[in-house]
Amino acid sequence: MANKDIHCIVNGKERVFSVDVRSSLSDMLRGKAGLDSIKHGCDVGECGACTVLIDGRPFNSCIYMAIWAEGKTILTLEGLSDTKGAISDIQQAFIDEGAVQCGFCTPGFIMASIPIIEKDSPSSREEIRRQISGNLCRCTGYEHIVDAIEKTQKKRIEQKKG
Amino acid sequence: MDIIGTSLKRVDAFDKVTGKAKYTDDLVSAHALIAKVLHSTIANGWVKEFDLSEAWKVKGVVDIVTCFDVPDIQFPTAGHPWSTDPKHQDIADRKLLNARVRCYADDIAAVIAEDAIAAEEAVRKIKVTYEEYAPILTVEDAMKEGAVAIHEERPNNIVVKSTYEIGKFDEAIQEEGLIKVVGDYETPVVSHCHIESANSFAYMENDKIVVVSSTQIPHIVRRICSQAFGVGFGKIRIIKPYIGGGFGNKQDALTEPLNAFLTTRVGGRPVKLAYTREETFASTRTRHAMQFHIESYIRKDGSFAARTIKAYSNQGGYASHAHALVANAVNAFRMMYPVGAIKSEAYTVYTNLPTAGAMRAYGIPQIGFALEAHVDDIARQTGLDPIMLRKQNMMKLGYVDPITTITCHSTGLEECIDRGEKYLDYSRKRLAYASQSGPIRKGVGMAIFCYKTGVYPISLETSACRMILNQDGSLQMQIGATEIGQGADTVFAMMAAQTIGVTVDKVHVVSKQDTDVTPYDTGAYASRQTYVSGMAVKKTAESFRKKILDFAGFMLKKDPWDLDIKDNNIVHTNKDEKLLSVADVAIESCYSLTNSTHIAAEESHHCTDNTYAFGVCFTEVEVDIPMCQVKVLDIINVHDSGKIINMQTARGQVHGGMSMGLGYGLYEHLKFDPKTGQMLNDNLLDYKLMTAIDTPELHADFVQTNDPTGPYGNKSLGEPPTIPVAPAIRNAVLNATGVAINAAPLHPQRMFEAFTGAGLIK
Ligand code: FES
Ligand code: FES
Numbered sequence: 026m027a028n029k030d031i032h033c034i035v036n037g038k039e040r041v042f043s044v045d046v047r048s049s050l051s052d053m054l055r056g057k058a059g060l061d062s063i064k065h066g067c068d069v070g071e072c073g074a075c076t077v078l079i080d081g082r083p084f085n086s087c088i089y090m091a092i093w094a095e096g097k098t099i100l101t102l103e104g105l106s107d108t109k110g111a112i113s114d115i116q117q118a119f120i121d122e123g124a125v126q127c128g129f130c131t132p133g134f135i136m137a138s139i140p141i142i143e144k145d146s147p148s149s150r151e152e153i154r155r156q157i158s159g160n161l162c163r164c165t166g167y168e169h170i171v172d173a174i175e176k177t178q179k180k181r182i183e184q185k186k187g
Numbered sequence: 188m189d190i191i192g193t194s195l196k197r198v199d200a201f202d203k204v205t206g207k208a209k210y211t212d213d214l215v216s217a218h219a220l221i222a223k224v225l226h227s228t229i230a231n232g233w234v235k236e237f238d239l240s241e242a243w244k245v246k247g248v249v250d251i252v253t254c255f256d257v258p259d260i261q262f263p264t265a266g267h268p269w270s271t272d273p274k275h276q277d278i279a280d281r282k283l284l285n286a287r288v289r290c291y292a293d294d295i296a297a298v299i300a301e302d303a304i305a306a307e308e309a310v311r312k313i314k315v316t317y318e319e320y321a322p323i324l325t326v327e328d329a330m331k332e333g334a335v336a337i338h339e340e341r342p343n344n345i346v347v348k349s350t351y352e353i354g355k356f357d358e359a360i361q362e363e364g365l366i367k368v369v370g371d372y373e374t375p376v377v378s379h380c381h382i383e384s385a386n387s388f389a390y391m392e393n394d395k396i397v398v399v400s401s402t403q404i405p406h407i408v409r410r411i412c413s414q415a416f417g418v419g420f421g422k423i424r425i426i427k428p429y430i431g432g433g434f435g436n437k438q439d440a441l442t443e444p445l446n447a448f449l450t451t452r453v454g455g456r457p458v459k460l461a462y463t464r465e466e467t468f469a470s471t472r473t474r475h476a477m478q479f480h481i482e483s484y485i486r487k488d489g490s491f492a493a494r495t496i497k498a499y500s501n502q503g504g505y506a507s508h509a510h511a512l513v514a515n516a517v518n519a520f521r522m523m524y525p526v527g528a529i530k531s532e533a534y535t536v537y538t539n540l541p542t543a544g545a546m547r548a549y550g551i552p553q554i555g556f557a558l559e560a561h562v563d564d565i566a567r568q569t570g571l572d573p574i575m576l577r578k579q580n581m582m583k584l585g586y587v588d589p590i591t592t593i594t595c596h597s598t599g600l601e602e603c604i605d606r607g608e609k610y611l612d613y614s615r616k617r618l619a620y621a622s623q624s625g626p627i628r629k630g631v632g633m634a635i636f637c638y639k640t641g642v643y644p645i646s647l648e649t650s651a652c653r654m655i656l657n658q659d660g661s662l663q664m665q666i667g668a669t670e671i672g673q674g675a676d677t678v679f680a681m682m683a684a685q686t687i688g689v690t691v692d693k694v695h696v697v698s699k700q701d702t703d704v705t706p707y708d709t710g711a712y713a714s715r716q717t718y719v720s721g722m723a724v725k726k727t728a729e730s731f732r733k734k735i736l737d738f739a740g741f742m743l744k745k746d747p748w749d750l751d752i753k754d755n756n757i758v759h760t761n762k763d764e765k766l767l768s769v770a771d772v773a774i775e776s777c778y779s780l781t782n783s784t785h786i787a788a789e790e791s792h793h794c795t796d797n798t799y800a801f802g803v804c805f806t807e808v809e810v811d812i813p814m815c816q817v818k819v820l821d822i823i824n825v826h827d828s829g830k831i832i833n834m835q836t837a838r839g840q841v842h843g844g845m846s847m848g849l850g851y852g853l854y855e856h857l858k859f860d861p862k863t864g865q866m867l868n869d870n871l872l873d874y875k876l877m878t879a880i881d882t883p884e885l886h887a888d889f890v891q892t893n894d895p896t897g898p899y900g901n902k903s904l905g906e907p908p909t910i911p912v913a914p915a916i917r918n919a920v921l922n923a924t925g926v927a928i929n930a931a932p933l934h935p936q937r938m939f940e941a942f943t944g945a946g947l948i949k
Contacts, residue, residue: 061206066464069464127671128672129382164672164839169839
């Protein structure tokens with residue numbers, strides 16, 4: 026099957042990948058870039074374990090064709106830590122609030138929560154719940170995940186206020 | 188410093204929030220061959236022949252293995268400790284691939300190919316000729332005279348029938364003035380839905396077969412692979428990395444035995460066998476559907492005089508954990524409300540549904556739904572108060588079960604009930620909601636449970652741990668018990684640190700199990716780990732500590748008995764002044780020119796006791812009668828799990844269990860085509876899993892008892908939170924509407940029928 030070169034920015038770096046045109050973005054990023062934080066829970070857009078940000082918006086990378094990524098800016102969980110390995114506030118909140126159990130859904134949840142924590146006004150817990158409902162977790166009952174997102178959002182809003 | 192009881196952050200959390208934690212699929216070689224299984228498209232019958240000609244033509248196919256090529260060996264798959272007594276061994280009723288098809292999507296052939304696309308294409312191109320029988324999907328049909336035998340060893344399709352009787356039931360029910368309450372209850376087939384599907388890869392190295400797998404039970408899987416095709420235990424090595432949930436499904440050998448065999452067919456090249464979500468639904472394990480008939484005889488004062496149960500468990504096509512589940516259920520029926528006269532009759536029956544196996548709380552969510560619904564039915568029919576009725580009859584401290592001898596060593600159940608009652612203002616609301624009218628009504632419900640922590644005396648309980656001192660005073664800890672998301676590694680690290688006298692950062696838990704090097708443990712199941720494996724950690728830590736102190740005594744020329752370890756330092760007993768650090772001892776022990784010794788300890792624990800955990804769920808719901816919808820307004824679980832080792836992870840366990848219980852009560856059920864036996868909702872869109880928006884705020888509370896048999900006063904917690912939720916919801920709907928719905932889940936269709944039957948919907 027034909028291969029194609031895909032140019033995109035992944036976690037801040039310009040990259041070129043030669044991919045089978047049938048591949049999904051998740052296969053490209055796991056297989057060619059070693060970004061193993063992207064998990065596969067269903068491969069058909071049901072669970073959200075493969076969530077990455079494309080131009081700032083969360084997508085299920087398992088049903089996003091690799092060739093569509095041409096010219097896009099992609100952020101995965103690996104891109105949240107700085108070059109020295111220091112983790113971001115939302116990652117720390119997932120640790121502190123006990124939002125991690127088996128951890129398989131965790132990368133997808135953290136990525137899905139980024140647009141929420143970047144909002145300028147606080148979301149209700151109900152709103153947070155609605156926005157992460159494309160991601161499934163069988164371990165946590167979501168309670169601590171909502172806590173982590175809510176607290177991080179609040180902190181950021183306070184920081185913005187100065 | 189007390190570490191036990193704090194909310195220490197999980198030791199694996201950092202790796203899991205950064206993507207560093209490696210799961211099976213993150214470790215497969217990019218050059219691995221890909222295996223795909225051909226699943227049957229009939230539920231009952233025989234594979235007569237295959238036409239592989241088209242499949243072989245697919246470019247990239249390396250090998251095709253059919254049910255006619257695998258060793259003629261039947262083996263069991265249940266993740267039980269092996270019994271050396273043939274009478275108690277798991278039922279060996281399947282081969283690696285099966286010509287006798289016993290359920291839809293049974294495993295009948297496999298393709299190994301260079302890539303996934305070739306493997307899938309070849310699987311599609313295999314033509315199968317079947318001899319087909321009508322699918323048998325219900326226990327009633329399977330037990331009918333003349334029904335086709337699904338396994339020739341069980342001509343009547345009954346896997347096991349068991350009975351017990353305590354006291355003289357027939358005499359007891361003659362007592363004057365008894366009120367008889369009868370009920371029939373049933374629970375659905377549901378799926379574990381761990382987010383990581385079943386998967387493994389296998390290869391050969393050093394003349395051994397290595398299987399890396401997402402499993403809860405590496406040591407047991409090694410034994411099963413060995414039995415499945417007659418290779419010695421020592422020739423098989425199972426490696427278990429991080430796993431994305433299990434909930435009992437991975438307490439079974441799933442892809443491993445076949446995959447171990449497949450790699451031998453291709454000269455030991457790595458073979459990846461990863462089930463899709465759909466295969467994980469249809470071709471792994473499920474929770475047993477059960478039906479119960481319960482009769483209770485109650486005295487006017489509310490005390491139970493006699494109780495009886497008949498239970499039917501739908502096993503599906505293969506035995507897996509088989510009768511152990513319903514046996515557990517009818518045992519809990521006896522234990523929860525001890526009574527002088529009680530009898531039980533329980534059947535586990537083969538059908539052509541997918542194979543049922545272990546799932547969180549092992550038969551108890553099933554009986555919990557039936558029994559707690561029944562107790563509310565009793566309360567309603569006798570006019571007794573549901574809480575008083577329970578308190579009067581439930582298990583009390585010191586109870587010794589007449590059959591298993593499991594003793595109630597501690598109980599905080601009464602206080603759990605009181606706290607939940609108070610939180611919800613249950614008693615007042617129950618009366619207030621009893622006579623509503625109108626389409627939207629509120630209701631409150633509650634349910635209690637007891638749960639035996641481990642599997643003793645039914646099964647062996649054994650566990651081992653190893654600790655190795657590093658030169659910097661830290662240690663590696665290896666445990667055979669597995670981390671599956673529940674937080675085992677974290678609580679073991681806390682236990683080790685507390686008992687040795689070091690800080691938790693000094694304890695490096697080796698999370699991965701490798702049967703070549705990891706000490707033996709039967710794995711993560713029951714809710715045994717803090718209780719059974721925790722004792723192995725404690726014993727190892729004690730002996731490790733003693734070895735450090737012995738060496739410190741040598742260095743200081745003091746009697747080790749006068750020394751202690753506190754906060755990483757060697758001190759005089761009962762004093763804080765630092766004499767040496769543990770690191771000083773570690774360095775000297777390694778490099779001493781006169782007395783070099785490698786400080787390490789390994790202990791195993793054979794547990795010969797058990798104990799009950801308890802708990803309760805209270806919930807308030809709103810029922811929209813015309814829309815047949817239930818909305819959970821408030822919900823709390825209060826647990827007595829003994830001493831809580833880690834408060835934050837304990838809450839996490841309760842939340843996750845409650846979420847699974849909410850799904851069980853309201854949404855989750857697998858559906859099958861009655862004509863073919865095919866699963867109709869084998870995906871995460873059509874199988875309704877709880878999402879964040881479906882989930883109310885979950886409240887968790889603990890009554891901390893100190894169990895004398897637990898290593899740190901602790902009892903089980905992992906599974907129990909799932910148990911009381913569904914019956915509490917059912918009882919709340921009863922309180923709201925007066926309609927007793929005796930089957931879970933309470934989905935709109937079922938409520939529509941019930942409300943229509945009761946005249947609430949015209
Ligand atoms: S793996 Fe992409 S949504 Fe499930
Ligand atoms: S932590 Fe296991 S699925 Fe979410």
